[in-house]
Amino acid sequence: MSTSPPIVEMTGISISFPGVKALDGVDLRLFPGEVHTLMGENGAGKSTMIKALTGVYSIDEGEIRVDGEVRRFGGTADAQAAGVSTVYQEVNLCTNLTIGENVMLGQEVRGPLGINWRATHREAQKALERLGMGHLNPRQQLSTLPLALQQLVAISRSVVAECRVLILDEPTSSLDAAEVEQLFTVMRRLRDEGVAILFVSHFLDQVYEISDRLTVLRNGRFVAEHATAEIERSKLISEMIGKEAATLSAIEATARPDLSENDVVYAAEGIGRKGMLDAMDLEVRAGEVIGLAGLLGSGRTELARLIYGADRPDSGRVSIRGKKIDISRPAAALAHGIALSSENRRDEGIIRDLTVRENIILAVQAKRGWARPVPRREQDEIVRRYIDALGVRPPHPERPIKNLSGGNQQKVLLGRWLATHPDLLILDEPTRGIDVGAKAEIQEHVAKLADEGVSVIFISSELDEVVRLSDRIIVMKDHRKIAELDGGVGVSAESIVEAIAADHNEEEVSS
Numbered sequence: 001m002s003t004s005p006p007i008v009e010m011t012g013i014s015i016s017f018p019g020v021k022a023l024d025g026v027d028l029r030l031f032p033g034e035v036h037t038l039m040g041e042n043g044a045g046k047s048t049m050i051k052a053l054t055g056v057y058s059i060d061e062g063e064i065r066v067d068g069e070v071r072r073f074g075g076t077a078d079a080q081a082a083g084v085s086t087v088y089q090e091v092n093l094c095t096n097l098t099i100g101e102n103v104m105l106g107q108e109v110r111g112p113l114g115i116n117w118r119a120t121h122r123e124a125q126k127a128l129e130r131l132g133m134g135h136l137n138p139r140q141q142l143s144t145l146p147l148a149l150q151q152l153v154a155i156s157r158s159v160v161a162e163c164r165v166l167i168l169d170e171p172t173s174s175l176d177a178a179e180v181e182q183l184f185t186v187m188r189r190l191r192d193e194g195v196a197i198l199f200v201s202h203f204l205d206q207v208y209e210i211s212d213r214l215t216v217l218r219n220g221r222f223v224a225e226h227a228t229a230e231i232e233r234s235k236l237i238s239e240m241i242g243k244e245a246a247t248l249s250a251i252e253a254t255a256r257p258d259l260s261e262n263d264v265v266y267a268a269e270g271i272g273r274k275g276m277l278d279a280m281d282l283e284v285r286a287g288e289v290i291g292l293a294g295l296l297g298s299g300r301t302e303l304a305r306l307i308y309g310a311d312r313p314d315s316g317r318v319s320i321r322g323k324k325i326d327i328s329r330p331a332a333a334l335a336h337g338i339a340l341s342s343e344n345r346r347d348e349g350i351i352r353d354l355t356v357r358e359n360i361i362l363a364v365q366a367k368r369g370w371a372r373p374v375p376r377r378e379q380d381e382i383v384r385r386y387i388d389a390l391g392v393r394p395p396h397p398e399r400p401i402k403n404l405s406g407g408n409q410q411k412v413l414l415g416r417w418l419a420t421h422p423d424l425l426i427l428d429e430p431t432r433g434i435d436v437g438a439k440a441e442i443q444e445h446v447a448k449l450a451d452e453g454v455s456v457i458f459i460s461s462e463l464d465e466v467v468r469l470s471d472r473i474i475v476m477k478d479h480r481k482i483a484e485l486d487g488g489v490g491v492s493a494e495s496i497v498e499a500i501a502a503d504h505n506e507e508e509v510s511s
Helices: 046-053 076-081 099-103 117-130 147-160 177-192 204-210 233-241 245-249 300-308 330-335 345-349 356-368 376-390 406-418 436-451 463-469 493-510
Strands: 008-017 020-030 035-039 061-066 069-071 084-087 165-169 196-200 213-218 221-227 264-273 277-285 289-293 315-320 323-325 338-341 424-428 455-459 472-477 480-486
Touching: 008 046, 020 035, 020 046, 020 061, 020 213, 035 046, 035 204, 046 165, 046 196, 076 084, 084 147, 099 117, 099 147, 117 147, 147 165, 147 177, 177 196, 177 204, 204 233, 213 233, 221 233, 233 493, 264 300, 277 300, 277 455, 277 480, 289 300, 289 436, 289 463, 300 330, 300 338, 300 424, 300 455, 330 338, 330 356, 338 406, 345 406, 356 376, 356 406, 376 406, 376 436, 406 424, 406 436, 436 455, 436 463, 455 463, 463 493, 472 493, 480 493
Parallel strands: 020 221, 035 196, 035 213, 084 165, 165 196, 289 455, 289 472, 338 424, 424 455
Antiparallel strands: 008 020, 008 061, 061 069, 213 221, 264 277, 264 315, 315 323, 472 480
């Protein structure tokens, strides 16, 4: 651990947007020669904090000090001039240029006649060698490199710009194990040279492998700063979720019915996709609620998208009610009675400028085919049925959905998919960002659907919801299935936390 003063010190950082306070008095310290991980669930404020440090967002309150000097960044150029560089998950490079041109972009060697390309590529070679990538030809087209090497090229560009603080935002999300280790080798080399690295990742194993220090955020607030080696995984998870183990253990589900004789609605053997989800088996029976639990980035949403055909699996086979089926696109899923309500309500759920009626009827129309418009009378009957059944407020079908509260928008989305009469309904974070009353109503509807024989896959970051509703719970971590728990009395949210933490211990014993 560094004994030097922090190179970056952010204190009391607050940022507000219309209707929401994204950061509320958050502190962050970055020391030279350390890898510092920013931890927190979705919506914790990690991205906003990064954008404050890189000049993308102006801060409302607080101050940023670099080398003890107060700095106000009016944009990314100001941050870069102060030695702060960022490599995002989606690499921001020019694939039509060479490796060397990307490494030296904005830092080209110039002569009396303009850019000296020979000298520029020579300097690019030095930068690549500094990070152990001297085998790359700087005159090679960047587009020929895999994503992992493109990220390392982006880091090389930061090195050329003499960055003192390097921010890596979810750099490993699409990398395999060998590529992650290659990235970590470069990170360790830069750390040893005194660079302060801010690392954002949801993979706990990676955090404990590479990180020296970590800061936990929750709901836009600072929770704690720890030396990584000094905090147990279960404690870290509790801080991120916001509930102590003692509180979590008090949450218990009611006795669950025996569904072992019910028909198998959906079965997958070895379903997976490289870089997205390790191959796994899944079986869902009629009237069964399967909970998918795990931290953000564990693979819950990835599994949902493979089941629905939003992403195409590259391994495994799927059967619906015992018949082998190819589900490689959402239309095929809908045709076979599978519906998915996305976690991204804003971008993949509601159509903001359409009415409540138009939003509800979309999936029915898609299932039927656009050449066969749903008659207006039938539309009105469907919409009225689900507005009444789900308690959408206000109950006005022609009201623009953008004018409804988050909870009522979520009810409209649920109505959209229920109108297709699915056999299997996948709900990805259906209660995120809505009030307690609306959450309770949606949970009641899920339980009612199961009683009526609909199979449900329920994904939620709130572990008590998963425990309360699920007949079985599949625990995910690092894009793989690590445990399966039977729901009911005796299972608690703490059981899930313990399964996530215990997986690391089992790996250590087996190795």
